[in-house]
Amino acid sequence: MTTKLDALQQWVDEVAALTQPKAVQWCSGSDAEYDQLVEMMLADGTLTKLNDDSYPNCYLHLSDPSDVARVEHLTYVCTSDQEDAGPNNNWMAPDEGHNKVDALFKGAMRGRTMYVIPYCMGPIDSPFSRCGVEITDSAYVVANMKMMTRMGSAALERIEREGSFVKGLHSVGDLDPERRLIMHFPEELSIKSIGSGYGGNALLGKKCHALRIASYQARTEGWLAEHMLIVGVESPAGEVHYIACALPSACGKTNLAMLIPPPSQPGWKIWTLGDDIAWLHLDASGQLRAINPESGYFGVVPGTNAKTNKNAFEMITRDAIYTNVARTEDNEPWWEDKKVGTPAIDWQGRKYDPATGPAAHPNSRFTVAATNNPSYSELAEAAEGVPISAIVFGGRRKELAPLVYESRDWKHGVLVGAGVASETTAANVGEVGVVRRDPMAMKPFCGYNFADYWAHWLSFADRSDKLPKIFHVNWFRQDENGKFLWPGFGENLRVLRWIIDRCEGRVDAVETPIGYLPAAGGIDTNDLDISDAALKALTSIDNTQWKAEMASIGEYIESYGERLPDALREEQQRVARELDKVS
Ligand code: OXD
Ligand code: MN
Numbered sequence: 231m232t233t234k235l236d237a238l239q240q241w242v243d244e245v246a247a248l249t250q251p252k253a254v255q256w257c258s259g260s261d262a263e264y265d266q267l268v269e270m271m272l273a274d275g276t277l278t279k280l281n282d283d284s285y286p287n288c289y290l291h292l293s294d295p296s297d298v299a300r301v302e303h304l305t306y307v308c309t310s311d312q313e314d315a316g317p318n319n320n321w322m323a324p325d326e327g328h329n330k331v332d333a334l335f336k337g338a339m340r341g342r343t344m345y346v347i348p349y350c351m352g353p354i355d356s357p358f359s360r361c362g363v364e365i366t367d368s369a370y371v372v373a374n375m376k377m378m379t380r381m382g383s384a385a386l387e388r389i390e391r392e393g394s395f396v397k398g399l400h401s402v403g404d405l406d407p408e409r410r411l412i413m414h415f416p417e418e419l420s421i422k423s424i425g426s427g428y429g430g431n432a433l434l435g436k437k438c439h440a441l442r443i444a445s446y447q448a449r450t451e452g453w454l455a456e457h458m459l460i461v462g463v464e465s466p467a468g469e470v471h472y473i474a475c476a477l478p479s480a481c482g483k484t485n486l487a488m489l490i491p492p493p494s495q496p497g498w499k500i501w502t503l504g505d506d507i508a509w510l511h512l513d514a515s516g517q518l519r520a521i522n523p524e525s526g527y528f529g530v531v532p533g534t535n536a537k538t539n540k541n542a543f544e545m546i547t548r549d550a551i552y553t554n555v556a557r558t559e560d561n562e563p564w565w566e567d568k569k570v571g572t573p574a575i576d577w578q579g580r581k582y583d584p585a586t587g588p589a590a591h592p593n594s595r596f597t598v599a600a601t602n603n604p605s606y607s608e609l610a611e612a613a614e615g616v617p618i619s620a621i622v623f624g625g626r627r628k629e630l631a632p633l634v635y636e637s638r639d640w641k642h643g644v645l646v647g648a649g650v651a652s653e654t655t656a657a658n659v660g661e662v663g664v665v666r667r668d669p670m671a672m673k674p675f676c677g678y679n680f681a682d683y684w685a686h687w688l689s690f691a692d693r694s695d696k697l698p699k700i701f702h703v704n705w706f707r708q709d710e711n712g713k714f715l716w717p718g719f720g721e722n723l724r725v726l727r728w729i730i731d732r733c734e735g736r737v738d739a740v741e742t743p744i745g746y747l748p749a750a751g752g753i754d755t756n757d758l759d760i761s762d763a764a765l766k767a768l769t770s771i772d773n774t775q776w777k778a779e780m781a782s783i784g785e786y787i788e789s790y791g792e793r794l795p796d797a798l799r800e801e802q803q804r805v806a807r808e809l810d811k812v813s
Contacts, residue, residue: 232256235390238363245399250337251344251382257372259382267369273738274788280552281561287549290563291370292579294405298554300430300437300479300658302674305412308443308680315520316679317790318669319658322417331413331422338401338424340368348386348395349379351440351509351523355612356519358511358574360444362396364434371400371432377526377785379435379598396420396443398434401429416446416677429528429553429595430657440507440523441678444755448509449686451676451691457671458508458702460520460616462607465728466497471730474508474520475622475669475703476647478790479657480593482705488605490711494757499721501607502541502600503616505529507642507648510618516694524600530657531555531594531643535569538719545602552596556582556589565590581744583638592656593806619733623670624703625652631704633716633768636739636746640691643700645801647685648746649783665698681793688797695748701729702745707768715764724754741779742771743808744780769798773812780806 233239233256246254257263268289271277277289307319308327313322322330345366352359364375375381389395397420403409410425416683423431430437445454457475479482487505491498504522511676524640527542531552534542546552546563556564556573566588573589575583584588600606609616611782619783623646625631637643645688647670653663658674667673669680676683690697702723728748741745755765784802787794 232241233390234737235684237393238389238395242365246344248332249335249344249367249401251342251367253343254346255343256346257348257382259376260400261383264373264376267373270700271363271369276353277551280557280563282371284560284562285547285550287562288547289554290552290555290557292577293554295578296407297405297426297428298591298659299428299656300674301407301410301412302658302660304410305340305674307414307416309417312527313521313793314678314682316681318676318680319753322413322585324417327413327415327661330422331411334409334411334424335399335422335606336405338403339367343369345369347372347375347381348389349375349435350388351379351435351444352521352640353389353611353613354380355792356521356615358509358615359523359602360396360447361385361392361437362398362435363389364398366398366400366432368402368427368432369399370427374429374433374528374597375435377551378433378524378528380525391770392394396439398423398439400424400432400434402432412438414442414677416443419443419447419763427734428596433528435591436507436528437675437788440509441675444509444523445484445672445675446677447741449682452512454510454687456508456510457506457675457715459483460503460522460721461489462489462501462503462609462616463723464499464728465797470501471733472503472520472616473620473729474510474618474727475624476650476669477624478626478650478652478655478671479532479674480655481626481652482622484527484542484716485539486722488603489538489542489723490720491723495723499606500725501609502603502605503607503610511615511696512690513614514588516696518694518698520616520618521615522610523601525610526597527593527603528597531563531596532566532588532592534565534589534627537569538567541604546596546598549602550596552594554594561611565594568616603693605724610638610655618698620698620699620701620729622703622729623647624705625650625671626706627651627653627669628706628708629663629709630701630772630779633705633707633769634701634728634748635700635728635744637700638745639795640697640700641801642686642745642805643784644684644687644701645798645805646700647687647799648680648787649779679790679793680794683788683797684798685793686718697755699733709764709767715768719759721758724758734797743805743812744771746778747771777806777809791799
């Protein structure tokens, strides 16, 4: 297979000349091709087959121990003007960026096969979808891309028809962290990533294309590329509302997207559209609609069990690739909080010894096709996407942020999103548990200056009078002994129900300076083991703490300087004034 698109053929030839592979293989995306790649990876030790009786078609990949997460400090956005990348990104001038990374790509694929992967982010026939081509020397990447994207011949046909595509060049290089770089050239719609095989750095359709490059593209084209799950909530009466929710990495997006209603909520159903990324467009009537550009899940494994996420627990018992989990004597995958089995071999392939750390890496992952999920919604293939009733932002905050609150209007909602802060997690290399600002959960993923991004968000209010309401949630509040105040997981449906009731004007709320909070009895706590004190803490605000928080949000947004939209500054000042009025 080759291509009739000259620009694509020329680029593939140039890359081959630079990287010197032993062979070039165009990927068709067929099942036979996947099976062949798996056979090859089993033979060369890249994959190990897991217990075929209990985990049919499941494989384990153990990465280099230094290559287990995204590397924000090595991730760059290369725009001609540094201001366009903004203080939220590491920046390099495009020429310098190309020179640096091309020097690493020189001869990098010697002795290896170079795979050419045409892919489509989003339903193959959707006008909202965008295509790309990833070139990689990793068969593991090809196998993952098969699940995560619509990859192969159909995508190539679309690319040839449209004549445009995002160029993504990837090589695992020598996996030396000193020679690892994840570079984005948004003005050229291109990506160059070398030195890592980890999903977030290597499956270029995901964070690199569908968030960093797409967010840049979305700004010029008038849409939004967001770090959001998309979930459908169906009431016992059959009414379905779709919610898009942005939470930082490893904060439970996958769990929320495939939530199982608890027994106290009979008749409710959850439909999963996506667990990580949403592309949002206004339709002709002004309704915001979402597609999930991905077709699979690359989820965090530890903590997944029959109680926390039964759907995920089941869907990864077949046709899944595990990365960096442990194994039992019976060759079943094992991870912390799995609740069944005992680890025998840890994620580094060593005999498990609790003294050397967790058995599975805290950022160990599963890759699986979305269709494996029992709550998969067929509307994930709908070309027009689904109508969004509510946008929800959230973070992992031990204190301060209530369980849920609603912004007054779109402008206030943009401020709520811009002020999101969360404790860092193992999804990125670096310290875990430190609170940092993570606006719209996009800190690692926005491909341009946050100030311009907020202006873009604000501009939607001029384009539609039917925009969804914007909320903020926090499942992670703790008491003074470090105990979670809210049970989370399936019980979060109660919060989603409140959100939907607010959208439908069916429930009253209490107005506070930071927005509307649930009134007493507003959240259904029937059958829930929660004290009045905990509920009060979850549904009220501490004014003194919030004054400090609003001042800190003010300082944070001001750090974006002249490009900060006045409307956002004014909104922050308005909320700060409201807080001042109360004692
Ligand atoms: C992810 C992440 O893998 O956000 O989705 O890091
Ligand atoms: Mn993510």
